[in-house]
Amino acid sequence: xxxxxxxxxxxxxxxxxxxxxxxxxxxxxxxxxxxxxxxxxxxxxxxxxxxxxxxxxxxxxxxxxxxxxxxxxxxxxxxxxxxxxxxxxxxxxxxxxxxxxxxxxxxxxxxxxxxxxxxxxxxxxxxxxxxxxxxxxxxxxxxxxxxxxxxxxxxxxxxxxxxxxxxxxxxxxxxxxxxxxxxxxxxxxxxxxxxxxxxxxxxxxxxxxxxxxxxxxxxxxxxx
Amino acid sequence: xxxxxxxxxxxxxxxxxxxxxxxxxxxxxxxxxxxxxxxxxxxxxxxxxxxxxxxxxxxxxxxxxxxxxxxxxxxxxxxxxxxxxxxxxxxxxxxxxxxxxxxxxxxxxxxxxxxxxxxxxxxxxxxxxxxxxxxxxxxxxxxxxxxxxxxxxxxxxxxxxxxxxxxxxxxxxxxxxxxxxxxxxxxxxxxxxxxxxxxxxxxxxxxxxxxxxxxxxxxxxxxxxxxxxxxxxxxxxxxxxxxxxxxxxxxxxxxxxxxxxxxxxxxxxx
Numbered sequence: 001x002x003x004x005x006x007x008x009x010x011x012x013x014x015x016x017x018x019x020x021x022x023x024x025x026x027x028x029x030x031x032x033x034x035x036x037x038x039x040x041x042x043x044x045x046x047x048x049x050x051x052x053x054x055x056x057x058x059x060x061x062x063x064x065x066x067x068x069x070x071x072x073x074x075x076x077x078x079x080x081x082x083x084x085x086x087x088x089x090x091x092x093x094x095x096x097x098x099x100x101x102x103x104x105x106x107x108x109x110x111x112x113x114x115x116x117x118x119x120x121x122x123x124x125x126x127x128x129x130x131x132x133x134x135x136x137x138x139x140x141x142x143x144x145x146x147x148x149x150x151x152x153x154x155x156x157x158x159x160x161x162x163x164x165x166x167x168x169x170x171x172x173x174x175x176x177x178x179x180x181x182x183x184x185x186x187x188x189x190x191x192x193x194x195x196x197x198x199x200x201x202x203x204x205x206x207x208x209x210x211x212x213x214x215x216x217x218x219x220x221x222x223x224x
Numbered sequence: 225x226x227x228x229x230x231x232x233x234x235x236x237x238x239x240x241x242x243x244x245x246x247x248x249x250x251x252x253x254x255x256x257x258x259x260x261x262x263x264x265x266x267x268x269x270x271x272x273x274x275x276x277x278x279x280x281x282x283x284x285x286x287x288x289x290x291x292x293x294x295x296x297x298x299x300x301x302x303x304x305x306x307x308x309x310x311x312x313x314x315x316x317x318x319x320x321x322x323x324x325x326x327x328x329x330x331x332x333x334x335x336x337x338x339x340x341x342x343x344x345x346x347x348x349x350x351x352x353x354x355x356x357x358x359x360x361x362x363x364x365x366x367x368x369x370x371x372x373x374x375x376x377x378x379x380x381x382x383x384x385x386x387x388x389x390x391x392x393x394x395x396x397x398x399x400x401x402x403x404x405x406x407x408x409x410x411x412x413x414x415x416x417x418x419x420x421x422x423x424x425x426x427x428x429x430x431x432x433x434x435x436x437x438x439x440x441x442x443x444x445x446x447x448x449x450x451x452x453x454x455x456x457x458x459x460x461x462x463x464x465x466x467x468x469x470x471x472x473x474x475x476x477x478x479x480x481x482x483x484x485x486x487x488x489x490x491x492x493x494x
Contacts, residue, residue: 003327004480006366006450011477025346029489056328063302064274071274072300111485119346119486126466129481133461140461141484142347144361144454145469145476147435151442151449155369162367170327171368171418172268176240180301189298198302202241202272204327 003169004095004123004207005146008162011125017212018104018132019123020044021095022116029118030091036116037094041085043110044096047103052084053206055093060084061200061210077197084206095207101132108136123207160220164213168203177202182220192217225263225270227256231308233283237301238309241269243368243418256308264370264418265314266325274300275307317412320373324395324417331395341394341421344454349486352391354456358431358465359391361452362438364445365419371447373399374413376420379449380406382441383422387430391423428455428464432472452479 004019022040024030041052053059060078064071088094098104104122111120122129126143133140149156156162157175164178165171181195190198196213227238227247232255239247239256246262247269249255283305290297299305314322322329343361344353353359362379365371376396384390384406390397401409426434431453442449455465469476 005361005452005478006363007478008367014478021345023342023345025342025349025486028346028349029486031489063272067274067276067300067303069276069278071276071303075300108483111483116485117487117489119348120483121345121480122483123478123480125477126479126481127477129479130461133481133483138483138485139459140457140481142344142353142454142456142482143463143466143479144344144359144452144482145466145474145479147451147453147469147474147476149367149448149450150439151445151447153448155448156367166367169366171243171266171325171366172272172327173368174241174243174245174268175368176242176245177301180240184301198300201274201302202268204271 003205005144006148006166006169008159008166013163014125016099017124017209018098018101018128019095019207020098020104020107020120021093021123022118022120023093024091024118033091033118034088036118037088037092038085039114040094040116041088041096043114044107045081046110047098047107049096050099050209050211051097051200051206052081053095054084054087055095055205056090057087058204059200059206059208061197061203061208063201093205095205097207097209099211101128105132105135108132108138112136112138160216163216164199167208167213170204172202172204173199173208182217185217185221192221225258225265225267226310226312227258228308228310229253229255231280231306232256233280233287233306235287235299235305237299237303238269238273241273241302243268244370262416264325264416265318265322266418267322270309270311273302273304273309276303276305277307278305280306317415320412320415321417324420341423343423344482345480346486347454347456347482348484349488353425353454355458356428357455358426358428359454360424360426360434362422363419363450363452365417365447366450367448369448370416370418371420372414372416373408375445375447376422377406377408377413378445379438379441380408380422382437383424383434386426386434386437388424388426388434391425394421394423396420396422428468431465431468435472
């Protein structure tokens with residue numbers, strides 16, 4: 001989806017970032033899409049996804065509407081992925097994030113065999129996607145390239161902030177909040193994993209990659 | 225978006241959450257306040273923050289006591305303790321802000337949520353972009369900068385005379401008053417949104433020309449422009465766009481790959 005197209009970072013920072021998403025074309029093949037999208041996610045769950053999401057209802061990391069004060073000491077990190085699968089009751093975009101090419105490749109093989117008939121896209125390094133497709137005996141149909149950000153780049157924050165905030169292309173992870181999380185980690189007030197989980201809750205599509213975020217936060221902590 | 229002043233305890237957790245930096249603690253009232261001119265109605269604060277439903281008076285008393293002792297409470301940073309954020313009834317033209325900024329609101333013009341467009345994601349079914357063509361997604365305001373429609377109009381008017389076709393199933397297109405000139409409806413020109421995507425198509429031959437115009441206009445706008453270009457691959461899965469973009473000096477290493485597993489149902493094909 002376009003909200004994963006312009007993730008910021010050097011090529012080597014995307015080695016653990018592969019997003020696969022499924023959607024139907026409005027008015028063409030969306031009639032019976034929900035069960036196909038559910039099947040897409042169920043297949044994904046067999047291959048160790050880092051995150052999964054339903055763009056209309058959220059991913060496994062999500063905000064809670066009824067926290068108790070005890071949440072400040074003990075808080076549930078993620079919901080059961082099966083809850084995300086069951087939440088698909090309308091035409092939406094379903095997404096799964098993987099950290100290893102081997103998992104992506106195995107998932108692609110399953111998708112080819114399942115023949116769901118809806119559009120499937122990979123958002124990643126394009127060369128990695130090409131190789132995985134070839135191994136899964138899939139011929140690429142179309143490719144969309146990110147040409148990055150243009151204009152007055154003085155409007156942008158530093159690279160650590162951008163690497164985190166652009167993992168939600170809808171802009172729900174603000175630059176200021178990413179900066180706050182970096183500062184909390186640097187000050188020793190949060191562990192990178194806690195900060196990454198906190199950021200992930202703002203991504204309504206479930207495409208935020210908390211593993212990559214944790215790595216970014218660890219690097220930011222020591223000033224890399 | 226608004227903050228219920230009776231509930232707010234000025235914990236400031238919502239301040240950094242706002243992608244536009246539109247929330248601040250008003251020193252006169254000691255309450256969170258929203259700068260409505262900058263707020264894009266994205267609902268990141270309202271929906272993204274977890275909520276407690278604590279008694280505001282109790283929380284203010286505890287916070288005041290701790291402040292007196294110069295003790296800093298270290299709460300979860302994404303929680304509104306008193307559920308103080310409230311949505312407001314939006315009317316035209318302000319309602320445009322939410323349509324473009326809140327990813328959970330489907331665009332009326334396309335029925336698609338997010339930024340309201342399928343672009344190359346369903347190209348295997350729609351055939352929107354073919355071999356020998358380049359499909360552009362020119363996005364304004366991303367990442368996290370925001371944009372007013374008057375800036376988008378500068379770009380649409382610069383692009384309109386080129387050998388391009390604006391995509392009609394696109395929310396920005398539906399707000400144009402004159403697609404031939406790229407003019408956008410006067411009433412929304414001052415409206416600010418988190419981001420908006422303009423889609424257009426041209427031939428590979430004219431791709432470099434379009435890119436040059438986008439690059440020329442982008443620095444004159446009070447926002448950031450994110451460019452995406454897509455094409456259809458040949459039977460071997462290769463394409464001519466990638467070498468062209470590299471020749472133009474772009475670093476093309478990340479993107480999205482449509483696997484071609486979608487298909488039109490027999491009834492739609494007939």
